[in-house]
Amino acid sequence: MPKKILSNFSVEYVQFLNESGRIDPLDYSEVSSLPEQTFKDFYADIVMIRAIDEKALNLQRTGRIGTYASIQGQEAIQVGCAKALQGSDWFFPAFRETGLSVLRGTPIEKAYQYWSGDERGNVVPDNQHDFPVSIPVGTHIPHAVGAALAVKYKKDPIAVLTVFGDGATSKGDFHEGMNFAGVFKLPVVFVCQNNQWAISVPLSRQTASASLAQKAIAYGFEGVQVDGNDVLAVYLTVKAALEKARRGEGPTFIEGVTYRLKDHTTADDAGRYRSQEEVEAWRKKDPIIRLKSYIESHFNWNASDEEALITKVNQQITKAVETYESKAPIDPLSMFDTLFEQLPPDLLRQRERLSKRLNTENEAAE
Ligand SMILES: Cc1ncc(C[n+]2csc(CCOP(=O)(O)OP(=O)(O)O)c2C)c(N)n1
Numbered sequence: 546m547p548k549k550i551l552s553n554f555s556v557e558y559v560q561f562l563n564e565s566g567r568i569d570p571l572d573y574s575e576v577s578s579l580p581e582q583t584f585k586d587f588y589a590d591i592v593m594i595r596a597i598d599e600k601a602l603n604l605q606r607t608g609r610i611g612t613y614a615s616i617q618g619q620e621a622i623q624v625g626c627a628k629a630l631q632g633s634d635w636f637f638p639a640f641r642e643t644g645l646s647v648l649r650g651t652p653i654e655k656a657y658q659y660w661s662g663d664e665r666g667n668v669v670p671d672n673q674h675d676f677p678v679s680i681p682v683g684t685h686i687p688h689a690v691g692a693a694l695a696v697k698y699k700k701d702p703i704a705v706l707t708v709f710g711d712g713a714t715s716k717g718d719f720h721e722g723m724n725f726a727g728v729f730k731l732p733v734v735f736v737c738q739n740n741q742w743a744i745s746v747p748l749s750r751q752t753a754s755a756s757l758a759q760k761a762i763a764y765g766f767e768g769v770q771v772d773g774n775d776v777l778a779v780y781l782t783v784k785a786a787l788e789k790a791r792r793g794e795g796p797t798f799i800e801g802v803t804y805r806l807k808d809h810t811t812a813d814d815a816g817r818y819r820s821q822e823e824v825e826a827w828r829k830k831d832p833i834i835r836l837k838s839y840i841e842s843h844f845n846w847n848a849s850d851e852e853a854l855i856t857k858v859n860q861q862i863t864k865a866v867e868t869y870e871s872k873a874p875i876d877p878l879s880m881f882d883t884l885f886e887q888l889p890p891d892l893l894r895q896r897e898r899l900s901k902r903l904n905t906e907n908e909a910a911e
């Protein structure tokens with residue numbers, strides 16, 4: 546049978562800062578040109594979003610917010626993306642991007658409000674180019690691609706970035722979005738937070754591919770895998786991809802290899818489907834530990850720097866919780882406000898029934 550090779554493909558893996566907190570060798574020009582302050586800013590942001598997450602878990606356990614999806618272990622991807630994005634770029638999040646959203650400008654109290662089921666927490670300020678959280682897995686990917694088509698059509702000098710999980714790569718939305726972006730060479734960057742699990746489904750049941758990154762090859766554009774717990778790898782790779790998109794050179798797919806250290810959400814018990822040994826092995830690769838170790842050994846980061854940072858972060862979060870808890874509860878009737886321009890008759894009847902019940906309850910309470 547006559548055969549010839551049509552094409553050869555390869556997928557690159559990027560890591561600068563390894564699990565031991567070292568960059569080996571140290572002379573990568575991309576890294577050596579970064580100022581000391583950038584490393585410290587990255588660290589401050591990672592520490593801050595970890596603390597926001599810890600507080601959210603505590604608030605949920607004490608009944609002060611609702612079901613919450615922890616970001617612990619995945620902070621480096623979120624900080625790397627946030628730092629690489631420009632304010633004028635558009636960001637389309639899934640639901641595990643709370644840290645990235647805060648770094649984009651969402652006030653911390655609004656994030657807590659969102660996770661308390663208060664729709665006011667889902668309203669993005671006009672000047673912030675972010676779409677609302679997408680709870681349906683992967684459905685925001687075609688939205689991001691549509692926005693990128695608009696950007697290209699209008700010749701805006703900006704890019705679009707969307708973030709989703711490994712589970713989303715099994716959705717049709719992902720493949721349709723990637724295909725369309727490739728065909729029309731759109732200015733979009735796809736970032737997958739491959740945290741190894743989609744609730745109880747492990748990556749091995751999600752794909753038979755050696756990487757998720759290689760899926761981009763089938764759609765005609767570059768796919769790259771990065772160490773998602775190395776903020777430098779994420780930042781530099783995402784930044785280059787966004788610049789490429791803004792130059793009109795098309796899409797990039799970036800797979801960030803990371804791990805979800807906590808349960809899927811506070812409504813889950815991951816102990817039922819994954820081993821403690823696996824979790825412990827990933828704890829050693831924590832993005833905080835390695836970056837802290839690096840700035841300690843290269844920039845003399847010391848205990849008093851750390852204490853000052855923790856104090857500042859705690860003050861910020863305490864203030865945010867106070868603001869969140871001081872807000873008057875939202876009017877239950879507002880749930881009917883935003884879905885339809887004109888309510889269909891059945892919902893109109895439901896609204897009237899609820900309105901009557903609330904009035905009766907209010908009168909009884911007076
Ligand atoms: C369309 C759809 N199907 C199912 C669900 C239920 N669900 C919520 S999160 C999730 C797993 C998502 O896994 P992944 O994409 O890896 O993101 P991760 O939760 O790990 O961040 C599922 C199946 C959903 N929200 N939307």
Ligand SMILES: [Mg+2]
Nearest residue numbers: 710711742743
């Ligand atoms: Mg996942």
